[in-house]
Amino acid sequence: MPDGRWLGVDGDAWFLVAESPEGLVYESDAPPERLPALLRFDEDVEAWNRDLLAAAPEFGPRVAAARGLRMMRPSDPVEEAFCFLCTSNNHLARIGAMVRSLASLGEPMAEVQGHTLHRFPTLERLAAVPEPALRAQGFGYRAATIPRAAEAVLTRGGLDWFQGLAQRPRAEAHRALLELPGVGPKLADCVLLFALGHLDAVPVDTHVWRGYCTAYEPDWTYKSVTARRYAAIGDAFRARFGRRAGWAQQVLFVSELRAR
DNA sequence: CATCTACCGAAC
């Protein structure tokens, strides 16, 4: 919003959030516990950081640099997956435009501050979107993968199948997500970490790769991210940080970003 | 196994 507030949707709820010296002040159509749940205010981030520092003291400066970071817990894995489908090989401004474009295909759910807010479109709706329509909206080659990925999810059982991945072992759920068109190892790990509650998933993007190579594998710096090296980073994080591996990734990611 | 290239727009 122009006034610095943030207006957004998660699943079937909208939130209008402002920062104040006393903390977050917000309006929403959801019960009061919904935003704290979305931002994991019910979790003890300081304890997470203590776990990180106990396992890796060299994370000290990164933990300090990542102060204020929240790892979100979005409610709908479908919404999460298709938003992440927009992020591959892409920049933030364009991602935002694409996500808003997808959202506009969903059912209107509220009118807030003059903005019409929409639920994220259903899998059926996404599967039926003509590729040319998305091309015209600037989706580029993702215009083809988005409807195909929606079709692939429907073939496997739709939303129930997707939500069921939260109960499967992480490695198995990762393999299942890789079968979706346009979803590679990084996007699969993002969906596992944020939407499916697999807190030991470690998405490796360009920033995490750079930070990891600098700190732990200097010989890899000018090499490419192969499937083997990708997996090795996640395994190393899980061996070192256990259930905090995903949080360690978040801290590494944000500290790298903020150092640029 | 790893490396290369195409994909599409944005930013340099």
Add this chain to the structure above:
DNA sequence: TTCGGTAGAT
């Protein structure tokens, strides 16, 4: 011209 995940070829 470089950047950035995925997919397919080599």
